[in-house]
Amino acid sequence: MSLEEKKDPIYLDICHQLDAFCKRVEEKVDKDQQQLKARKKNTELEEKLAQEMKKNAELLRQLEEVSNRYSELDRLCAMFPGQVTISDNDQTRLDQAKLSYEVAKELTGVRFDYTAPPNICKGYVKSESRKLLQPFSIEVQPDASAALWRLAEAVAAPEWRLTDKENMPPN
Structure with missing residues (x-):
């Protein structure tokens, strides 16, 4: 352009x-x-x-x-007019149950996990003398108590069995 x-x-x-x-x-x-x-x-x-x-x-x-x-x-x-109180008899029974629980806990070394499901017995067995913690988780059945006792015995001293009559010391 x-x-x-x-x-x-x-x-x-x-x-x-x-x-x-x-x-x-x-x-x-x-x-x-x-x-x-x-x-x-x-x-x-x-x-x-x-x-x-x-x-x-x-x-x-x-x-x-x-x-x-x-x-x-x-x-x-609102249906209850006052505070709920525990009777003296119930308080005594509760105190005795707490004491029995503490004694059993010290003797057996068993500690329970109360957060476990209701159908499971869970916790550990403690042995002060052997410096041992043995966890357990047992399904709640009729023989669960026996299984827990066997575990407590084994943790206390493996060579000591209450149910083993042959290895028990003579009276």
Whole structure:
């Protein structure tokens, strides 16, 4: 293109219109991209809000359940006019049972795990003299007591068996 054609007013007008059109297209593309980003952000926020609302509904349901239980406990407690007390006879029996438990615990070395399931007797047998801890887990059956005694005997002294009549010292 020659210099004279570049100075032609029609050519310059078309160039200015074309530049203006390109600028409007770029502005529109930029605006659309910004709107797309804003919509994506809005969608993310709406999803988070929906999750939070779902969690809130679940927590409200749990709160209502706890409130109902609390109300039921209040109702049951109101049925008892005063504090529940233990009789002297029951307290004596409880103290004797605690003492028997402590003596048996020291004599046998048996320690129970009270968090075990109800059908499992679990814990360990401790031998101070042999510096030994023997864990056990026994399914509760009619012979579970005997199995626990055999284990306590074996931990106390493996050569000493109460049930082995042949190896018992003479009277």
